Amino acid sequence: MKAFNLLEATQANEHTDGESWQDAANLWQWHGQGILQVEPRHRDIKRSIVLSCGVHGNETAPIELLNSLVAELSLEQQSLTARVLFIVGNPPAIELQKRFIDENLNRLFVRKEPPFANAEQRRAKTLEMHVDRFFAASDKSMPRVHYDLHTAIRGSEYPFFAVYPFVQNMDFSSAAVARIQASGIDTVLLSSEPSTTFSHYSAKYHGAEAFTVELGQVSAFGHNNLEPMVPIRRVIKSMLHDNFFPEPELNDAALNLFQVSRVIHRNYDDFSLAFDDQLKNFTRFKKDQPLAYEANQTIYADFDNEVVVFPNAAVAIGQRAMLTLKAADASVLRS
Numbered sequence: 001m002k003a004f005n006l007l008e009a010t011q012a013n014e015h016t017d018g019e020s021w022q023d024a025a026n027l028w029q030w031h032g033q034g035i036l037q038v039e040p041r042h043r044d045i046k047r048s049i050v051l052s053c054g055v056h057g058n059e060t061a062p063i064e065l066l067n068s069l070v071a072e073l074s075l076e077q078q079s080l081t082a083r084v085l086f087i088v089g090n091p092p093a094i095e096l097q098k099r100f101i102d103e104n105l106n107r108l109f110v111r112k113e114p115p116f117a118n119a120e121q122r123r124a125k126t127l128e129m130h131v132d133r134f135f136a137a138s139d140k141s142m143p144r145v146h147y148d149l150h151t152a153i154r155g156s157e158y159p160f161f162a163v164y165p166f167v168q169n170m171d172f173s174s175a176a177v178a179r180i181q182a183s184g185i186d187t188v189l190l191s192s193e194p195s196t197t198f199s200h201y202s203a204k205y206h207g208a209e210a211f212t213v214e215l216g217q218v219s220a221f222g223h224n225n226l227e228p229m230v231p232i233r234r235v236i237k238s239m240l241h242d243n244f245f246p247e248p249e250l251n252d253a254a255l256n257l258f259q260v261s262r263v264i265h266r267n268y269d270d271f272s273l274a275f276d277d278q279l280k281n282f283t284r285f286k287k288d289q290p291l292a293y294e295a296n297q298t299i300y301a302d303f304d305n306e307v308v309v310f311p312n313a314a315v316a317i318g319q320r321a322m323l324t325l326k327a328a329d330a331s332v333l334r335s
């Protein structure tokens with residue numbers, strides 16, 4: 001039997017919207033290009049899980065991870081205990097191996113109404129509608145999870161890390177962070193303000209346990225080391241198959257926890273960074289060291305050990321050009 005190839009089915013538009021089929025254990029539904037739902041036919045559903053990849057088209061490791069998970073599900077034909085929505089975020093950008101075509105898709109989850117200026121704005125709307133439909137069909141008391149899988153542009157001091165979105169009146173949960181930690185991700189960034197990312201969308205509108213998960217550095221298809229992704233694969237599989245949601249203990253001592261201190265935007269054309277492309281994410285700066293320049297001004301580090309992550313001078317004007325972080329203590333997490 002041939003394994004189901006999620007990426008090929010997405011790129012070749014192999015299925016029609018709304019097409020469904022069954023295997024011995026599960027119902028498969030193709031909701032649209034790169035939007036595949038799988039759920040058990042005969043067992044009670046315990047949780048709803050969204051797993052997305054390729055929101056940035058050149059971030060191939062997560063696409064390879066989800067592709068292999070879906071292929072395995074199709075061959076195993078073992079009953080799930082979860083409903084799962086697999087999403088391949090930006091197929092045209094994947095085709096071209098580019099982060100995006102016209103606009104960064106991961107800044108567009110804002111429930112914008114038409115008219116749409118480009119394909120990414122339309123895709124954001126489509127993905128929002130499918131996530132809304134998917135979560136609306138599940139009881140609110142059931143756990144809801146969304147892992148939006150990415151890779152970082154730069155090398156990182158901590159190559160596997162997760163961004164925990166900020167939602168007003170929603171605690172950062174230690175159980176959620178423990179699941180991330182069990183996934184082989186030792187570093188978590190607690191956001192300090194709402195954003196317009198996909199993971200923030202699922203957290204804000206659906207109360208999902210949602211993270212942007214960074215799985216190493218951007219690399220081309222076939223050049224990713226899948227070995228460090230074994231733990232996240234295991235956690236995802238246990239979320240999909242096991243009767244019990246994985247409830248690992250948080251290991252504070254092994255966790256690098258950060259709080260976002262500043263979101264630095266590019267406001268002018270001449271924005272530039274004070275360091276080169278080799279500087280790794282999570283580099284620490286001393287107070288008054290320059291971080292960036294724009295409009296004849298220098299942006300300095302505010303305090304000793306201010307940590308820099310996602311620095312990128314090439315973002316559109318008005319967008320985030322870097323985050324700075326300060327160390328945080330696990331006591332900020334609630335059970």
Ligand SMILES: O=C(O)CCC(=O)N[C@@H](CCC(=O)O)C(=O)O
Pocket residue numbers: 056106150151152153154163195197199212310311312
């Ligand atoms: O390495 C970079 O500069 C970007 C990697 C990436 O795509 N990261 C996500 C993070 C989203 C979040 O803050 O939750 C992004 O920038 O969209």
Ligand SMILES: [Zn+2]
Pocket residue numbers: 055056059150151
């Ligand atoms: Zn990304």
